Amino acid sequence: MSDAQPLYAKVKDHILENIRNGAWEPDQRVPSENELVESFGISRMTANRALRELTAEGFLSRVPGVGTFVKETPALTSLMELRNIADEIGQRGHRYSSRVVSKAEMSANPALAEDFEERGIEKLFHIVIVHEENGVPVQLEDRYVNPAVMPDFLSRDFTITTPTAVLVEATPVDELEHTVEAALPTIEQQRLLGIGPLEPCLALHRRSWSKSRVATVATLTYPASRYALYSRYRTSARGTLTQ
Incomplete structure (x- = not known):
């Protein structure tokens, strides 16, 4: 020095x-x-x-x-890939666990029908699940699934597998859409994630397509102090994406 x-x-x-x-x-x-x-x-x-x-x-x-x-370095999850959070946690040598908050069939309102790009869709599957790393909540998953893509979705045991793993195994993914925003947690998110009202969160909104139809719409909420989102990819000399 x-x-x-x-x-x-x-x-x-x-x-x-x-x-x-x-x-x-x-x-x-x-x-x-x-x-x-x-x-x-x-x-x-x-x-x-x-x-x-x-x-x-x-x-x-x-x-x-x-x-x-x-301070422990926040865990990372990719913005460019469809990654199973249980695999990510396992690769770090940590213990994965989950808590299913709710799962049910529900009526599709106009906003959800628009998200799924199907005006005539009437029913959707809905699941809310907390994903934990070494017993600490790191992601709150709020997901809707098109029953036409996976009719037996709700019958799966999500205490031993994740919705992402089930969906990827059942149907091919053709396209992904990701939108990220920063937000303060709602009272319910505070309770489920075990965080305070001023803890900043990252909300990853994801839509995935299978065989040209929207298969699932999900919001994945991460406490910013516990998780980070990243991407790395090749670009042209001007910084644009290469094919």
């Missing part, structure tokens, strides 16, 4: 080095402001700035009256 480097930046580099080399693991407590003051011979204001900036940058989380901890 350069002697010209600001003291708070040296403290930040020290903390980041310990996080990146695995010496300090997620949820592990990092040195307090007082401990940093003593170790580095710096002012409390300098120590506070280092911890405050690392918290703002997403590396640490500070719990008033308890301490400062290494």
